[in-house]
Amino acid sequence: AQKITQTQPGMFVQEKEAVTLDCTYDTSDQSYGLFWYKQPSSGEMIFLIYQGSYDEQNATEGRYSLNFQKARKSANLVISASQLGDSAMYFCAMRGFTGTASKLTFGTGTRLQVTL
Protein backbone atom coordinates (compact mmCIF):
# COMPACT_ATOMS: atom_id res chain seq x y z
CA ALA A 1 0.00 0.00 0.00
CA GLN A 2 1.08 3.53 -0.69
CA LYS A 3 0.65 6.47 1.63
CA ILE A 4 1.46 10.17 1.32
CA THR A 5 1.55 12.43 4.38
CA GLN A 6 1.45 16.21 4.25
CA THR A 7 1.53 17.46 7.82
CA GLN A 8 1.09 21.19 7.12
CA PRO A 9 -2.57 22.03 6.49
CA GLY A 10 -1.66 25.68 5.91
CA MET A 11 1.43 27.82 5.44
CA PHE A 12 2.10 31.52 5.15
CA VAL A 13 5.09 33.04 3.37
CA GLN A 14 6.03 36.58 2.51
CA GLU A 15 6.44 37.57 -1.09
CA LYS A 16 9.97 37.00 -2.43
CA GLU A 17 10.81 34.56 0.37
CA ALA A 18 11.43 30.84 -0.12
CA VAL A 19 9.08 28.24 1.35
CA THR A 20 9.29 24.48 1.87
CA LEU A 21 6.22 22.28 1.76
CA ASP A 22 6.69 18.94 3.47
CA CYS A 23 5.82 15.54 2.06
CA THR A 24 6.67 12.10 3.40
CA TYR A 25 5.70 8.86 1.77
CA ASP A 26 5.50 5.17 2.45
CA THR A 27 5.63 2.40 -0.11
CA SER A 28 6.84 -1.13 -0.56
CA ASP A 29 7.58 -0.54 -4.24
CA GLN A 30 11.26 -0.48 -5.23
CA SER A 31 10.60 1.92 -8.06
CA TYR A 32 8.25 4.87 -7.82
CA GLY A 33 7.68 8.44 -8.88
CA LEU A 34 6.87 11.51 -6.82
CA PHE A 35 4.83 14.43 -8.13
CA TRP A 36 3.74 17.82 -6.94
CA TYR A 37 0.55 19.47 -8.20
CA LYS A 38 -0.80 22.97 -7.62
CA GLN A 39 -4.51 23.69 -7.31
CA PRO A 40 -5.39 27.40 -7.42
CA SER A 41 -8.74 28.67 -6.21
CA SER A 42 -10.11 28.23 -9.74
CA GLY A 43 -9.90 24.46 -9.15
CA GLU A 44 -7.71 23.07 -11.91
CA MET A 45 -4.82 20.73 -11.11
CA ILE A 46 -1.49 21.90 -12.47
CA PHE A 47 1.53 19.58 -12.66
CA LEU A 48 4.65 21.19 -11.18
CA ILE A 49 7.50 18.75 -10.83
CA TYR A 50 8.45 15.07 -10.93
CA GLN A 51 11.14 13.01 -9.18
CA GLY A 52 11.89 9.38 -9.97
CA SER A 53 13.05 7.15 -7.16
CA TYR A 54 16.26 6.29 -9.02
CA ASP A 55 17.07 9.84 -10.08
CA GLU A 56 20.31 10.87 -8.43
CA GLN A 57 19.79 14.59 -8.84
CA ASN A 58 16.99 16.53 -7.20
CA ALA A 59 14.46 17.71 -9.76
CA THR A 60 14.17 21.42 -10.54
CA GLU A 61 11.66 23.32 -12.69
CA GLY A 62 12.15 27.05 -12.66
CA ARG A 63 11.38 28.31 -9.15
CA TYR A 64 10.34 24.84 -8.01
CA SER A 65 12.74 22.24 -6.69
CA LEU A 66 12.16 18.93 -5.04
CA ASN A 67 14.30 18.07 -2.02
CA PHE A 68 14.34 14.29 -2.32
CA GLN A 69 15.73 12.33 0.63
CA LYS A 70 15.16 8.68 -0.16
CA ALA A 71 16.40 7.24 3.13
CA ARG A 72 14.03 9.51 5.04
CA LYS A 73 11.24 8.92 2.51
CA SER A 74 10.65 12.61 2.07
CA ALA A 75 10.02 14.68 -1.05
CA ASN A 76 9.64 18.28 0.01
CA LEU A 77 8.75 21.01 -2.48
CA VAL A 78 10.79 24.19 -2.30
CA ILE A 79 9.42 27.32 -3.92
CA SER A 80 11.97 30.09 -4.25
CA ALA A 81 11.13 33.78 -4.50
CA SER A 82 7.42 33.33 -3.72
CA GLN A 83 4.91 35.31 -5.74
CA LEU A 84 1.31 36.25 -4.95
CA GLY A 85 0.22 33.90 -7.71
CA ASP A 86 1.72 30.98 -5.79
CA SER A 87 -1.15 31.16 -3.30
CA ALA A 88 -2.89 27.84 -3.81
CA MET A 89 -3.37 24.32 -2.53
CA TYR A 90 -0.38 22.04 -3.13
CA PHE A 91 -0.62 18.27 -3.36
CA CYS A 92 2.16 15.73 -3.14
CA ALA A 93 1.48 12.45 -4.95
CA MET A 94 3.22 9.16 -5.54
CA ARG A 95 2.98 6.58 -8.28
CA GLY A 96 4.15 3.04 -7.68
CA PHE A 97 5.63 0.97 -10.47
CA THR A 98 4.45 -2.51 -9.65
CA GLY A 99 4.11 -4.77 -12.66
CA THR A 100 1.46 -3.38 -14.96
CA ALA A 101 -0.53 -1.71 -12.22
CA SER A 102 0.04 1.95 -11.61
CA LYS A 103 -1.85 4.01 -9.09
CA LEU A 104 -1.39 7.62 -8.13
CA THR A 105 -1.91 8.32 -4.44
CA PHE A 106 -2.33 11.89 -3.18
CA GLY A 107 -1.70 13.55 0.15
CA THR A 108 -4.31 15.76 1.79
CA GLY A 109 -2.62 18.95 0.62
CA THR A 110 -1.10 22.13 2.02
CA ARG A 111 -2.73 25.50 1.51
CA LEU A 112 -0.08 28.15 0.85
CA GLN A 113 -0.85 31.82 1.30
CA VAL A 114 1.68 34.35 -0.01
CA THR A 115 1.48 37.73 1.72
CA LEU A 116 2.86 41.17 0.85
Place this chain on the structure above:
Amino acid sequence: EAQVTQNPRYLITVTGKKLTVTCSQNMNHEYMSWYRQDPGLGLRQIYYSMNVEVTDKGDVPEGYKVSRKEKRNFPLILESPSPNQTSLYFCASSLGAYNEQFFGPGTRLTVL
Protein backbone atom coordinates in the same frame (compact mmCIF):
# COMPACT_ATOMS: atom_id res chain seq x y z
CA GLU B 1 -4.71 22.45 -27.98
CA ALA B 2 -3.80 19.38 -25.92
CA GLN B 3 -6.38 18.95 -23.22
CA VAL B 4 -8.63 16.79 -21.10
CA THR B 5 -12.29 17.79 -21.21
CA GLN B 6 -15.08 16.85 -18.87
CA ASN B 7 -18.82 17.35 -19.13
CA PRO B 8 -20.81 18.57 -17.43
CA ARG B 9 -18.79 20.98 -15.28
CA TYR B 10 -21.59 21.31 -12.74
CA LEU B 11 -24.44 18.93 -12.03
CA ILE B 12 -27.16 18.84 -9.41
CA THR B 13 -29.22 15.67 -9.35
CA VAL B 14 -31.38 13.59 -7.05
CA THR B 15 -30.76 10.30 -5.33
CA GLY B 16 -31.10 7.30 -7.61
CA LYS B 17 -31.13 9.06 -10.96
CA LYS B 18 -28.47 7.52 -13.18
CA LEU B 19 -25.89 9.90 -14.56
CA THR B 20 -22.76 9.86 -16.70
CA VAL B 21 -19.84 12.25 -16.57
CA THR B 22 -17.89 12.23 -19.80
CA CYS B 23 -14.12 12.55 -20.12
CA SER B 24 -12.19 12.92 -23.33
CA GLN B 25 -8.52 13.56 -24.12
CA ASN B 26 -6.92 14.49 -27.43
CA MET B 27 -3.33 13.54 -26.61
CA ASN B 28 -3.49 9.86 -27.57
CA HIS B 29 -2.76 8.95 -23.96
CA GLU B 30 -3.00 5.32 -22.94
CA TYR B 31 -3.62 5.84 -19.23
CA MET B 32 -6.77 7.51 -17.89
CA SER B 33 -8.12 7.82 -14.40
CA TRP B 34 -10.96 9.22 -12.31
CA TYR B 35 -10.58 10.89 -8.91
CA ARG B 36 -12.87 12.44 -6.40
CA GLN B 37 -11.77 15.32 -4.21
CA ASP B 38 -13.31 15.90 -0.79
CA PRO B 39 -12.27 18.48 1.83
CA GLY B 40 -9.57 17.17 4.13
CA LEU B 41 -9.14 13.96 2.12
CA GLY B 42 -7.22 15.12 -0.92
CA LEU B 43 -7.83 13.28 -4.18
CA ARG B 44 -8.76 9.62 -4.13
CA GLN B 45 -8.65 7.40 -7.15
CA ILE B 46 -11.95 5.80 -8.20
CA TYR B 47 -11.00 3.81 -11.31
CA TYR B 48 -8.19 3.79 -13.81
CA SER B 49 -7.59 2.39 -17.26
CA MET B 50 -4.27 1.27 -18.70
CA ASN B 51 -5.66 1.07 -22.26
CA VAL B 52 -8.77 0.31 -24.28
CA GLU B 53 -10.91 -2.35 -22.58
CA VAL B 54 -8.49 -2.47 -19.61
CA THR B 55 -9.84 -0.96 -16.41
CA ASP B 56 -9.19 -1.53 -12.71
CA LYS B 57 -10.46 -0.33 -9.37
CA GLY B 58 -8.78 2.45 -7.46
CA ASP B 59 -9.22 3.20 -3.77
CA VAL B 60 -12.91 4.15 -3.75
CA PRO B 61 -14.72 2.31 -6.58
CA GLU B 62 -17.99 1.53 -4.78
CA GLY B 63 -21.01 3.06 -6.49
CA TYR B 64 -19.17 3.85 -9.73
CA LYS B 65 -18.69 2.20 -13.10
CA VAL B 66 -16.39 3.04 -15.99
CA SER B 67 -15.81 1.89 -19.53
CA ARG B 68 -13.01 2.39 -22.03
CA LYS B 69 -14.28 1.49 -25.48
CA GLU B 70 -12.16 4.08 -27.25
CA LYS B 71 -8.74 5.39 -26.35
CA ARG B 72 -9.83 8.99 -26.04
CA ASN B 73 -12.94 8.53 -23.87
CA PHE B 74 -13.34 7.33 -20.30
CA PRO B 75 -16.85 8.01 -18.95
CA LEU B 76 -17.73 7.72 -15.27
CA ILE B 77 -21.16 6.24 -14.57
CA LEU B 78 -23.14 6.54 -11.37
CA GLU B 79 -25.96 4.01 -11.67
CA SER B 80 -27.78 5.10 -8.52
CA PRO B 81 -26.20 8.23 -7.07
CA SER B 82 -26.40 8.87 -3.34
CA PRO B 83 -25.69 12.04 -1.32
CA ASN B 84 -22.29 10.70 -0.19
CA GLN B 85 -21.18 10.90 -3.81
CA THR B 86 -21.48 14.67 -3.71
CA SER B 87 -17.95 15.71 -4.58
CA LEU B 88 -15.59 17.32 -7.06
CA TYR B 89 -14.58 14.83 -9.74
CA PHE B 90 -11.47 14.95 -11.87
CA CYS B 91 -10.55 12.96 -14.93
CA ALA B 92 -6.86 12.67 -15.79
CA SER B 93 -4.74 11.12 -18.50
CA SER B 94 -1.07 10.36 -19.07
CA LEU B 95 1.02 9.05 -21.91
CA GLY B 96 1.82 5.91 -19.99
CA ALA B 97 1.52 4.53 -16.51
CA TYR B 98 4.71 6.25 -15.37
CA ASN B 99 4.23 9.76 -16.70
CA GLU B 100 2.73 12.86 -15.12
CA GLN B 101 -1.04 13.08 -15.35
CA PHE B 102 -2.89 15.91 -17.02
CA PHE B 103 -6.16 16.80 -15.36
CA GLY B 104 -9.49 17.90 -16.71
CA PRO B 105 -11.19 21.01 -15.27
CA GLY B 106 -13.31 19.05 -12.80
CA THR B 107 -17.02 18.29 -12.42
CA ARG B 108 -18.79 19.47 -9.31
CA LEU B 109 -21.57 17.01 -8.53
CA THR B 110 -24.28 17.52 -5.94
CA VAL B 111 -26.65 14.66 -5.14
CA LEU B 112 -29.74 15.71 -3.18
